[in-house]
Amino acid sequence: MVTFWTLAPIMVLAALGVVLARKAVHSALLLAVVMISLAITYASQGAPFLFAVQIIVYTGAIMMLFLFVLMLVGVDASDSLVETIKGQRMMALVVGLTFGVLVVLVVGQGVVGVSVGLGEANANGNVYGLAALMFTKYVLAIEFTAALLITAAVGAMVLAHRERLVPRRSQREESARRLQEYAETGRHPGPLPTPGVYARHNAVDTPALLPDGSPSELSVSRVLRARGSVREGFEGDVGQTLRQLDPDDPTSTIGGSTPRRGGSGRTEES
Amino acid sequence: MTDHYITLSLLLFTIGAVGVLVRRNAIVVFMCVELMLNATNLAFVTFARAHGNLDGQIAAFLVMVVAAAEVVVGLAIIVSIFRTRRSASVDDASLLKY
Numbered sequence: 001m002v003t004f005w006t007l008a009p010i011m012v013l014a015a016l017g018v019v020l021a022r023k024a025v026h027s028a029l030l031l032a033v034v035m036i037s038l039a040i041t042y043a044s045q046g047a048p049f050l051f052a053v054q055i056i057v058y059t060g061a062i063m064m065l066f067l068f069v070l071m072l073v074g075v076d077a078s079d080s081l082v083e084t085i086k087g088q089r090m091m092a093l094v095v096g097l098t099f100g101v102l103v104v105l106v107v108g109q110g111v112v113g114v115s116v117g118l119g120e121a122n123a124n125g126n127v128y129g130l131a132a133l134m135f136t137k138y139v140l141a142i143e144f145t146a147a148l149l150i151t152a153a154v155g156a157m158v159l160a161h162r163e164r165l166v167p168r169r170s171q172r173e174e175s176a177r178r179l180q181e182y183a184e185t186g187r188h189p190g191p192l193p194t195p196g197v198y199a200r201h202n203a204v205d206t207p208a209l210l211p212d213g214s215p216s217e218l219s220v221s222r223v224l225r226a227r228g229s230v231r232e233g234f235e236g237d238v239g240q241t242l243r244q245l246d247p248d249d250p251t252s253t254i255g256g257s258t259p260r261r262g263g264s265g266r267t268e269e270s
Numbered sequence: 271m272t273d274h275y276i277t278l279s280l281l282l283f284t285i286g287a288v289g290v291l292v293r294r295n296a297i298v299v300f301m302c303v304e305l306m307l308n309a310t311n312l313a314f315v316t317f318a319r320a321h322g323n324l325d326g327q328i329a330a331f332l333v334m335v336v337a338a339a340e341v342v343v344g345l346a347i348i349v350s351i352f353r354t355r356r357s358a359s360v361d362d363a364s365l366l367k368y
Contacts, residue, residue, distance in 0.1 A: 001271065008278050015282050015305055019289035024298050031301050034282070038308055045275070045319050047327050050311075050334075057334050062304065062341050069345045070297060073358045084361050089292055096288035103280045111273045116322030129324045130331070138328050145335045152339035159346035162353070 003044040007037045046118035193219040275316040282309035
């Protein structure tokens with residue numbers, strides 16, 4: 001009873017969070033909360049085997065797969081808020097509410113609150129009871145499960161496989177192509193410049209400085225630039241320091257007037 | 271107590287169904303499907319206890335296996351769609367409509 005009333009609110013709130021969270025990673029983490037809570041519910045309902053399987057298979061394997069694909073697809077792949085079908089969200093809410101109220105009412109009338117309990121079925125231990133059923137009455141279903149798992153594994157491999165359409169370039173051809181590009185467009189054939197390291201910051205979000213003192217766009221990661229969390233170059237830094245030293249000094253506004261980019265991450269999510 | 275657990279399971283199922291209808295990111299839609307499957311599992315386990323036999327737990331176990339297979343294939347499909355269309359939104363994969 002205590003387990004139920006502790007876990008039920010957590011589960012419902014986390015499930016709502018899965019639906020409402022803007023970022024997919026938050027949804028995944030909240031889903032993990034729901035799954036672990038469900039596992040504890042199984043344990044309290046006389047299903048220790050399912051408790052272990054739930055933790056190992058769901059939170060261990062499936063959620064990790066979800067997170068892995070999320071990282072592959074891009075964490076910032078957040079939902080668009082534009083409705084392609086007019087009033088879809090409203091309709092979905094109405095449908096969901098109707099369905100929920102209907103089934104809860106039906107259950108309130110149909111299900112009898114008395115439960116037999118698993119004391120007799122679990123007499124030899126839960127795993128023993130499950131195995132006895134699994135390998136006698138449900139042996140055919142388990143066989144089909146094996147076929148399904150093999151099919152799924154092969155299917156995933158087929159879907160994820162990609163044929164190489166063009167032959168792989170050798171290092172020699174690659175260097176020839178780089179020099180050709182340098183001759184045509186002037187793009188530097190060497191590696192990109194490393195991020196700048198100053199006395200104040202030594203992180204990768206600090207751009208390197210060009211000879212004229214301006215920050216080099218190439219020296220910071222494209223992802224950091226897209227997120228807008230790149231620090232300013234030399235001028236902003238010096239201006240900031242001067243302002244800290246002497247707020248009234250008019251020369252401290254040199255280069256410090258440009259608004260500081262980022263810091264708080266992206267502002268628009270959609 | 272049985273109907274408490276069943277009500278909770280139905281609530282989770284409804285929330286998952288609304289999520290499938292509302293969300294556009296294919297991965298989140300998938301997570302909502304998982305939520306629905308988990309809700310049915312809870313109902314199975316609860317009914318197993320209510321009836322005093324383990325058939326419900328076997329059913330829940332089979333649901334878990336099927337869910338694992340479904341996730342593997344579904345995520346492979348999402349990854350291959352993302353590779354060709356650079357998007358994980360369910361609205362973008364609409365070529366068959368035209």
